[in-house]
Amino acid sequence: MIRLIGNHRVIGAIENSAKNSTLPHAIILEGDEGTGKHTLAEFIALSSVCSGVNKPCEVCRECRLFLNKNHPDVAYIKPEDKKKSISVEQIRNLRADAFVKSHLGGKKVYIIEKADSMNDSSQNALLKILEEPPQSIVFILLCESASKMLQTIISRCVVFSLVPPSFSEAFQFLKSNCKAPEENIKSTLQLTHNNIGKSLELLKKKPSEKSKIANEFCSALTAGSPAYELLKIVKPLEKDRLLTSDFINRLKLNITDLIRENPGGNNVPDLVNKYDIICQSEDFLALNVNLSLFFTALVSNLAE
Template identity: 45%
Template sequence: MRIDDFYLSENERAALLSYSQKDTFPQTLLIEGGNMDERTDFARFIANMIVCQSESGKPCGKCGACIKCEARSHPDIKEYGEEKERYTFKVELSREIRSDAFVIPNDSDKKVYIIKEAQNMNDSSENALLKILEEPPYFDYFILTCSSRSAMLDTVLSRAVVLSLGFSEENYDGEVLGLCEGIINALCAGNELIMLEKLAPLADDKDAFLPVVGCLKRSFLEALKFKNGAAYQKTYENSVKTLSNKYSVNRLYSLITAAGELEANFRQNANYNLLVTYMSARLTDAVK
């Protein structure tokens, strides 16, 4: 896998490449959003970046560490938690991680703990883990995955750099998908008036903004995958066909960037009515 296979904003992508080049990975990373498989894949990808022995272009895919990562047999990468929606992440598991964390690495000079679906931790598991996140040995890195950062304790969040794979896909419904298809059709038809009409429901429903922009971003990404000959998610089939007929790979990248900026604007509490109006201009601009 490559970094472009993940659903990241430009800023997050740049930050990750910089950590990798300068070997300055934050010791705690939290991956949120997307779906469960994507979160796990991304956590494994970053773990591979952290342990890769190459000087540049990590993960190189060729060094001894990368080969072990590929086979999922790297002794310094450990996975905890389960890849399923609901389970209980027991406090004993947090304690086990804590005591293991002090053992020096085997192969590498670093150790990576992937803690899957951390929203399933209760407060005592999180607090037990927090103790090691607060003062980790210099060789330890923790990558937590969770559906949304809002599921985690503030004390854990304050230790972590959050990487977002977009709005959690578990929250999309038919209405959001339908709205996105309408927006994409208007965009591809170059009809700004219809686009404004399609965006109108957002003006009265602030809660719909992130799901809709997230779903748009996802549609652009899936179209990009299709263009590159990769497998794409069938949920987005209508939009993927429309987008990939109309736009080049570069235009699709511009749209992904535009959607990422709109999410950031929303999170920075931009004036909401202006933001909905700006959204039409920003998307149209991305394909000019």
């Protein structure tokens, strides 16, 4: 079963068109990573191939084939190997394939991932198919922002924008879909601003993995290690904003624990000062700064 969360207006519109068999033949789903573009694309694909009355019925042969990831007329197009974008070659192959009759006699669906990373030649090749689409084809383009795509493509598609759901919707979903304790779910949702995909990814990581860097950093910091040592410890975080936010939270907890362990200690004023610096760094992080710059600033403030 495909569960759609939040985005009530968009989902309502798509469910209605699915029921009435009036889904557009070219759809752009835009939104941040983790906002449910893939899930919604699956729902649209399922509704498009379904041969039941109430689409998607999830019980007809076509639905079952799709849900078992075995439907021959649904194709995912994504950047090949380690390339960043879909090549013009891939789009030409798609075009040739689109003119071949569907295997099961129904609609053919192409789900095109990272569509906004295609260069102009790939997009122009795609435009040719969108301009004269073969019969019974559905194109679903997934992207973070449609504005990065050619206006000529956008004008031939119906664009739906996805945002994270409300806190309570996201919380309910995660509570029934992952084993993490409620407190963890709450703090993770706060960190990801209710983004379900990102939360799931974060909750999947083992607590020991996440706390390792914060523990190591805290020990080095309190031992007075030089800045370059501290920077070396946080290096693995430089590519991940979410893990960095998580790291900052853990670091604050570590420092608070140290203060609690020995409230009358000589080092308490220094720890309180470090705690404040870490809190201030959160505002800086919220500005979407480059992470390597963020850590350099944090470490130099802490080492002062």
